[in-house]
Amino acid sequence: MSQTDCGTIREYLPDFAAGRLDVGAGKVVAAHLPNCAECRAELDLIQILLAAPPAVPATLVHQVTTSVRTSRRSTRRPWWGISAAAVAALALGIGVSTDRPVTIDGSVPDFASEAEEGELWLSDDGLLAGEPSFDGLSDEALMELLEELTSEGAG
């Protein structure tokens, strides 16, 4: 199997492992696996992760639905100290990243806008594990990195 094939297969492994792939794509992945130890090893890891998703607190639904109803009843009291006008203004944009805004539908309310541009990710990446941020890289550089990540073994 070529490296290109592995790159494609590996993109689909999470959906394959979780049973989210359609039959046709599932067959393509299944046909690849017997011949590729790397993809099998990655599938193993994904299956291990899927076996123990973070437990969701049983009380959460009740907590949220109760809070939602309570907040909807108190319409005269501004939520979180911001006015309706402020909510509308905040809904105009989002400043999550330095390179591109969130644009799922152009109207994600950004209630985190009190945070300064570019600071939302804290220094998590650099502090915790010394990882570089990939956001500043060119498409070409990203492709090279991706090629490397999807063509080499983990060991």
Added chain:
Amino acid sequence: MTDNARGGDAVSDGELVERGRSGDDDALDELVRRHHASAYRVARSITRLDDAAQDVVQDAFIKAFRALSGFRGDASFRTWLMTITANEARLALRKRSRWNESAIDDVGPIAVDDPDPAEQAVNGQESSRARALLETLPEKQRLSVSLRVDEGLSFREIADMIGSTEGAARVNYFHGIRRLRELMV
């Protein structure tokens, strides 16, 4: 109305959103039931704190429902909610770091409320070990892995959520997977 709203997946999210806009609390309850788990996992992945994640999910739903008029039916409510949740989680982290700056300086971006990964590794299962190790990865990597594996989001959707390009989302995911494989050996 109540029965219809609770009729399970026969009613689309878009329909529930429409009903919610019209003041139908039962429809909003159903949206909470359908999507609270995804929202919680996003919040948990970012904050790494159970209690903070629950508060984040609560606030995210309240704010999403408040902004329902701005939601377009052609987008996925779930992805929209998850994006609001991610923003809310980052805001919560910022607030915590302001209130607890000395602790942040001491231990890194935020204290993890679970035992450390090495300790969890000893007590057992491969899956909990993998999950604990996942939490040690940088935020964009662990969030990309979680969103791709647990939620089945596309790299395009992940990019929108982590505020990056699609290529960067892909690289964050594969880098995270690779790191996990190395750590699991």
